[in-house]
Amino acid sequence: MPTSPGFIRRTRLVNALLGSWPIVAGTGSWLEAHLVARLALTARVPNFCGSGINEQEVWDLVHQQAAEGGDVLVMLTDSIAADQGRRLIRRLRRSQFRVLILLLVQQDHWLTAESLADCQAQAIVHVESFGSGTLIRALQALRHGQTFLDPRLGERLQQEAAIVLSGREQQVLVGLSRGLTNKAIAQESGIATTTVRDYVSSLIRKLGVCNRTEVLARALALGLIRERGVGR
Structure with a gap:
């Protein structure tokens, strides 16, 4: 429940972790971008830099923020592009920008062992795992310089391999x-x-x-x- 003590505690922890970096969001939907921006304003996230709805908008936002120095957290949904953002992620990782990329998976049919190897996001989380503490673990991993794969996605890939x-x-x-x-x-x-x-x-x-x-x-x-x- 959104008003349960557990939900409130997890939300506060997520917000505290998000406060570690400037944040750029990216999604392929105007509605999602609008909702993300409103959520950031409602939650009073002072380090939210904006939300792009295509690859170039995200790139420009990251470029603008990276010029100030330090790591930038880039939160992408797999609706950002037809290739689920993999080209953008490779471009960001190969740039001079210091980026930490969290990919939020909404449709996991594209995710295979092969596509996972091609995806250079440091953390990957399925949106259906929200509320389970998985997002918290992903952000903690990024904070400590580690990579993270949502266990539910890892289990599915193991089943596929079998x-x-x-x-x-x-x-x-x-x-x-x-x-x-x-x-x-x-x-x-x-x-x-x-x-x-x-x-x-x-x-x-x-x-x-x-x-x-x-x-x-x-x-x-x-x-x-x-x-x-x-x-x-």
């Missing part, structure tokens, strides 16, 4: 994600319909679900397919 699909299973999975029937997948792949059925059964078993609809939901959550009709 699931190995054959090339044919991956092909059938992509066909399912395109809404194709077993017959259509068979015709496209040059195999028998019964063979496709066997591969679908194998996918259901490996992903620990009950039907082909759940196969798609689970595969998307694990990053085995990144969007409709596209494998990883």
Whole structure:
């Protein structure tokens, strides 16, 4: 509950930690940017420097603040760009700016072991972990010069790594994600319909679900397919 003692205590601790740096926010939504700015004003965060809604606006805000010296905390949501901000993050990390980057993940379907390696944010937190103390641990890690990955994301990546699909299973999975029937997948792949059925059964078993609809939901959550009709 927002008025519970635990919530109030965590909020005060988060605000205290945020007070360690000038803060630049970045999001791909006007609404989110507006809400972030209002929240900063309401919470009386004196070191909030502004919120950009695209890569260049964030870069300009960081450049302006970095000129004053010291570390800058850059809080990005993965809606900032089509690549979830990875290009911006690399640009910031390679610049002369002293930045600490906290990436807030709203849609984790893009996050795989490969994309994680490509993402140079020092801390990554899923927004659904808010209220659990995860954000506090991430900010504490940044304060001590450490990196941080939200445990819920780490667990999901471990589950993904444990699931190995054959090339044919991956092909059938992509066909399912395109809404194709077993017959259509068979015709496209040059195999028998019964063979496709066997591969679908194998996918259901490996992903620990009950039907082909759940196969798609689970595969998307694990990053085995990144969007409709596209494998990883």
